[in-house]
Amino acid sequence: MDTIPDLRSWGGADAYLRTCASRAVLDVIANKWVCLVLGALREETMRFGQLRRRLDGITQKMLTKTLRELERDGLVHRAVYPTVPPRVEYRLTELGQNLGRLMTEIRVWAEEHMPEIQEARERYDERAAQDPMPV
Amino acid sequence: MDTIPDLRSWGGADAYLRTCASRAVLDVIANKWVCLVLGALREETMRFGQLRRRLDGITQKMLTKTLRELERDGLVHRAVYPTVPPRVEYRLTELGQNLGRLMTEIRVWAEEHMPEIQEARERYDERAAQDPMPV
DNA sequence: CTGTATCCCACAAGATACTG
DNA sequence: CAGTATCTTGTGGGATACAG
Numbered sequence: 001m002d003t004i005p006d007l008r009s010w011g012g013a014d015a016y017l018r019t020c021a022s023r024a025v026l027d028v029i030a031n032k033w034v035c036l037v038l039g040a041l042r043e044e045t046m047r048f049g050q051l052r053r054r055l056d057g058i059t060q061k062m063l064t065k066t067l068r069e070l071e072r073d074g075l076v077h078r079a080v081y082p083t084v085p086p087r088v089e090y091r092l093t094e095l096g097q098n099l100g101r102l103m104t105e106i107r108v109w110a111e112e113h114m115p116e117i118q119e120a121r122e123r124y125d126e127r128a129a130q131d132p133m134p135v
Numbered sequence: 136m137d138t139i140p141d142l143r144s145w146g147g148a149d150a151y152l153r154t155c156a157s158r159a160v161l162d163v164i165a166n167k168w169v170c171l172v173l174g175a176l177r178e179e180t181m182r183f184g185q186l187r188r189r190l191d192g193i194t195q196k197m198l199t200k201t202l203r204e205l206e207r208d209g210l211v212h213r214a215v216y217p218t219v220p221p222r223v224e225y226r227l228t229e230l231g232q233n234l235g236r237l238m239t240e241i242r243v244w245a246e247e248h249m250p251e252i253q254e255a256r257e258r259y260d261e262r263a264a265q266d267p268m269p270v
Numbered sequence: 271c272t273g274t275a276t277c278c279c280a281c282a283a284g285a286t287a288c289t290g
Numbered sequence: 291c292a293g294t295a296t297c298t299t300g301t302g303g304g305a306t307a308c309a310g
Contacts, residue, residue: 025245026167074255110160120209220291
């Protein structure tokens with residue numbers, strides 16, 4: 001079982017986390033699957049398999065892990081209906097919806113500016129290819 | 136030398152990246168150091184060592200790598216002054232400032248909501264400790 | 271259908287030492 | 291000062307098999 005990292009190292013002498021909440025939150029959302037799951041659930045409550053298809057490319061394992069983390073962080077609510085076969089629905093909590101709005105802003109930014117990034121990369125790579133990098 | 140991963144590595148039929156810009160951008164910003172560097176440079180142009188001290192806890196290697204990626208993506212400009220000892224200044228490009236604003240929103244959100252996340256975790260862990268998890 | 275449990279590997283990332 | 295070059299370890303994450 002994957003263990004969920006504990007952040008209580010907070011306030012301690014640790015160099016990374018010390019002072020700020022920002023770093024703790026970044027440890028939550030600086031994760032592509034987390035962002036994508038939040039984004040997907042923003043649209044509607046979804047079942048596990050539905051979510052899996054929606055997030056084309058995610059493995060069962062990563063989806064489960066991501067959802068558990070989000071549940072632990074109070075961003076996603078997990079509702080189990082003890083039917084057979086089992087039915088599990090995931091929906092954003094209020095906190096999750098709140099964060100989801102930020103995710104949407106990121107998506108909007110992404111769609112608007114990705115071309116510029118792509119162009120910058122091509123320029124950079126071209127320059128790098130020309131410059132005689134030392135052995 | 137660390138190579139900068141190329142998006143196209145997963146190209147073509149891959150399930151993850153294909154269509155959307157969001158995923159490509161998430162691969163850029165879903166990274167705590169990237170977020171922190173952008174956040175730091177939002178305040179002011181900084182030299183390498185200055186940045187390193189500011190981002191307490193980052194290693195030289197990771198800072199270098201992060202800055203190279205950001206430079207490649209056109210988010211950070213790198214200015215080298217061929218003095219001795221060398222002086223290298225990093226500043227956000229316009230695109231970088233633009234993204235930096237999003238970073239700031241994340242920081243604001245973090246400071247506002249981290250306590251809620253922390254509480255959710257404690258509740259979750261307490262519940263988990265009580266429930267007799269199956270072997 | 272919704273998960274757990276394993277095996278496995280590539281790579282992210284820290285520590286350390288060296289250089290123009 | 292601003293990096294490179296190595297070495298090593300942890301872990302993110304895929305593939306697969308199995309279970310309630």
